[in-house]
Amino acid sequence: MTSRSQTAAAVHDRPAHGDLVDERIILCYYVAALTFLTVSMLAGILMALQLVHWNPLNGVELLSPGRWRMIHTNAVAYGFLANAFLGTLHWAVPRLTFHKVASRPLSWFIFVAWQAIVGLTAIGIIVGPTFQDQPWLLDLAKQWRLPMNLGAQGLEWGETPFWIDPVALLGLALVAVNFMVPIGRSKGPMYVSLWYFMAAFVWTFLTYAMGNLLPEYAVAGTSAGAIGGLFIHDLVGLFVTPLGWGLMYYFVPILLKRPIWSHGLSLVGFWGLAFFYPLQGIHHFLYTPIPMFLQYGAVISTIAVELVVATVVINFFGTLGKKGSEFFTNLPIRYFYTGMVFYFITCFQCALQVTLTFQKLIHFTDWVVGHAHLVMFGVFSLWLFGIMTYLFPRLLGRPWYSRTLCEYHYWLSSVGLFVMFLDLTLAGVFQGWYWASLQPWDASTDGSQPFWITRVFAGLTMFAGLLCFLFNLWMTWRGAEAAERSTSQFAAAAT
Amino acid sequence: MSDTHPSAVRPRAGMSRRQAWVTAAMAVVILIPSMYGFVGKFLEFVHIYRGASGGEFAVAPILNYLLASAGFFCMLLWAAWNGMFRDIEQPKIDFLENERLLDRDTRP
Ligand code: HEM
Numbered sequence: 337m338t339s340r341s342q343t344a345a346a347v348h349d350r351p352a353h354g355d356l357v358d359e360r361i362i363l364c365y366y367v368a369a370l371t372f373l374t375v376s377m378l379a380g381i382l383m384a385l386q387l388v389h390w391n392p393l394n395g396v397e398l399l400s401p402g403r404w405r406m407i408h409t410n411a412v413a414y415g416f417l418a419n420a421f422l423g424t425l426h427w428a429v430p431r432l433t434f435h436k437v438a439s440r441p442l443s444w445f446i447f448v449a450w451q452a453i454v455g456l457t458a459i460g461i462i463v464g465p466t467f468q469d470q471p472w473l474l475d476l477a478k479q480w481r482l483p484m485n486l487g488a489q490g491l492e493w494g495e496t497p498f499w500i501d502p503v504a505l506l507g508l509a510l511v512a513v514n515f516m517v518p519i520g521r522s523k524g525p526m527y528v529s530l531w532y533f534m535a536a537f538v539w540t541f542l543t544y545a546m547g548n549l550l551p552e553y554a555v556a557g558t559s560a561g562a563i564g565g566l567f568i569h570d571l572v573g574l575f576v577t578p579l580g581w582g583l584m585y586y587f588v589p590i591l592l593k594r595p596i597w598s599h600g601l602s603l604v605g606f607w608g609l610a611f612f613y614p615l616q617g618i619h620h621f622l623y624t625p626i627p628m629f630l631q632y633g634a635v636i637s638t639i640a641v642e643l644v645v646a647t648v649v650i651n652f653f654g655t656l657g658k659k660g661s662e663f664f665t666n667l668p669i670r671y672f673y674t675g676m677v678f679y680f681i682t683c684f685q686c687a688l689q690v691t692l693t694f695q696k697l698i699h700f701t702d703w704v705v706g707h708a709h710l711v712m713f714g715v716f717s718l719w720l721f722g723i724m725t726y727l728f729p730r731l732l733g734r735p736w737y738s739r740t741l742c743e744y745h746y747w748l749s750s751v752g753l754f755v756m757f758l759d760l761t762l763a764g765v766f767q768g769w770y771w772a773s774l775q776p777w778d779a780s781t782d783g784s785q786p787f788w789i790t791r792v793f794a795g796l797t798m799f800a801g802l803l804c805f806l807f808n809l810w811m812t813w814r815g816a817e818a819a820e821r822s823t824s825q826f827a828a829a830a831t
Numbered sequence: 832m833s834d835t836h837p838s839a840v841r842p843r844a845g846m847s848r849r850q851a852w853v854t855a856a857m858a859v860v861i862l863i864p865s866m867y868g869f870v871g872k873f874l875e876f877v878h879i880y881r882g883a884s885g886g887e888f889a890v891a892p893i894l895n896y897l898l899a900s901a902g903f904f905c906m907l908l909w910a911a912w913n914g915m916f917r918d919i920e921q922p923k924i925d926f927l928e929n930e931r932l933l934d935r936d937t938r939p
Contacts, residue, residue: 350933353933431929432926432929434929527925529926539899589927596923598920599923600846600850600920601853601857604858610900636865640865643857643860643861646857
């Protein structure tokens with residue numbers, strides 16, 4: 337059946353939105369996501385304070401900075417981004433396919449299980465290291481010949497304690513089943529978002545298994561390093577990126593009320609990502625003992641992905657076309673396109689970072705931390721804020737309490753992030769030169785202080801943006817009388 | 832528009848010349864240099880693996896990549912076989928139209 341005739345059938349037997357979408361679960365996912373984001377940002381601020389020698393929790397073992405850092409990254413990736421994506425998928429997939437998810441009870445089970453996984457990860461990270469050398473644990477470890485590392489696993493971005501990994505994998509498999517069933521039931525040529533979603537379900541499962549299990553149980557040394565590199569990068573590129581772009585291809589045309597500029601080009605972007613992204617990971621390990629031809633292979637595939645990114649950016653700006661004024665009047669669109677500009681900057685940075693000359697200077701410096709915040713917050717979090725700004729009024733059935741607070745959220749988040757990004761990028765260059773000039777280590781940390789102090793203020797600005805959003809949401813939820821009359825299109829779209 | 836809006840009246844999506852040109856150009860610009868680079872590096876890998884010990888390092892990531900990509904290659908063939916790329920611009924029109932119809936239920 338072609339897409340056209342399938343749509344014809346859909347027009348006649350069209351299920352209603354209420355039958356397709358379970359709005360309550362989306363709200364629950366969003367509340368969980370925002371809770372974890374708050375925890376994560378507080379942890380980020382604590383970590384930033386530690387680096388300027390003002391740790392308010394000095395001496396508290398359970399809340400030591402090393403643990404907070406892992407809480408910061410894990411809560412953001414698995415608590416905020418994953419929850420917000422899962423909630424949004426419960427809106428987008430049924431509406432795109434005209435089929436409900438495989439099972440609503442399964443959806444609720446996954447929701448509860450996922451919160452338990454993220455919560456237990458946090459507990460593992462915080463109390464694990466303290467219990468680590470208990471005699472009963474050492475005995476168990478000997479008996480089962482397992483590392484029995486109750487706390488964080490020693491894998492970058494795979495810090496989830498080893499005993500949670502199988503449960504997390506089961507959760508990811510269930511997520512895939514729950515969404516693949518409606519996608520499988522829909523017939524005819526698929527819209528590009530569904531391609532991205534399908535790929536993300538398969539990739540996330542495989543990536544998680546590869547990154548958490550192989551280096552722990554199967555491979556060691558340089559090979560484990562190579563797998564680690566693949567894992568870190570694939571987590572961004574094969575979990576967050578396809579879901580993010582899939583959702584942009586879904587929401588941007590709806591909000592602009594015009595189709596994407598070229599569906600064909602969007603498919604070139606999708607298949608390009610599918611084939612070139614998985615080889616890039618080793619670009620995190622330039623100058624290591626990994627054979628040079630593999631390192632160069634990663635460099636080539638990174639450049640190929642730059643071109644893939646260009647297709648996506650051309651497509652979205654082609655779609656905006658003469659509707660450029662929407663950028664100013666339509667807040668979700670502003671979030672989306674700001675994220676896209678940041679995405680372009682991130683990828684431009686990648687093109688520089690991937691050269692050996694550049695790596696010599698910036699590897700291990702704060703440049704990388706700036707890059708990480710630009711992509712995770714500047715791109716994906718801004719997109720999710722835009723989606724939430726659009727969907728919350730629809731889910732709650734009333735307009736935002738305050739348009740001004742929505743604007744504050746946007747400006748504080750994007751300006752705070754941009755300052756943090758510039759600050760850390762510059763810090764990275766300074767640190768690189770300090771190290772290259774072979775000055776003592778302390779010289780580089782002392783020289784970093786002004787940058788790290790600026791980071792504290794940038795972080796507080798971003799956090800203030802989040803507080804505006806949370807207060808606005810609270811008032812909207814309570815049904816408080818809207819603080820001002822809004823004439824903007826975003827409010828109109830949202831009601 | 833009425834609920835029984837027949838699909839025949841739906842706008843048809845064609846690809847403009849410019850769109851077709853940009854799509855083809857980007858596909859070529861991405862594919863040719865990347866394939867050239869990859870094939871070269873792969874031959875180098877085979878060469879090293881046969882002759883020297885260093886190649887073993889590379890087996891794990893390359894196998895990983897080949898396994899993941901083989902799946903996607905099969906999916907690409909399956910999609911092409913099932914006509915997913917035939918009427919390539921139409922899904923973008925149908926999707927928006929479906930959204931409009933769904934929203935009519937929920938919005939005043
Ligand atoms: C309140 C705002 C924030 C502050 C003050 C902050 C601060 C920090 C600090 C101090 C680190 C450790 C850097 C180091 O080890 O040298 C860090 C790491 C990181 N943060 Fe944040 N952060 C904030 C918000 C966020 C958000 C919202 C995200 C994601 C959406 C995020 C993603 C990351 C990532 C991915 C890393 C790891 C970087 C790496 O290992 O290279 N941060 N952050």
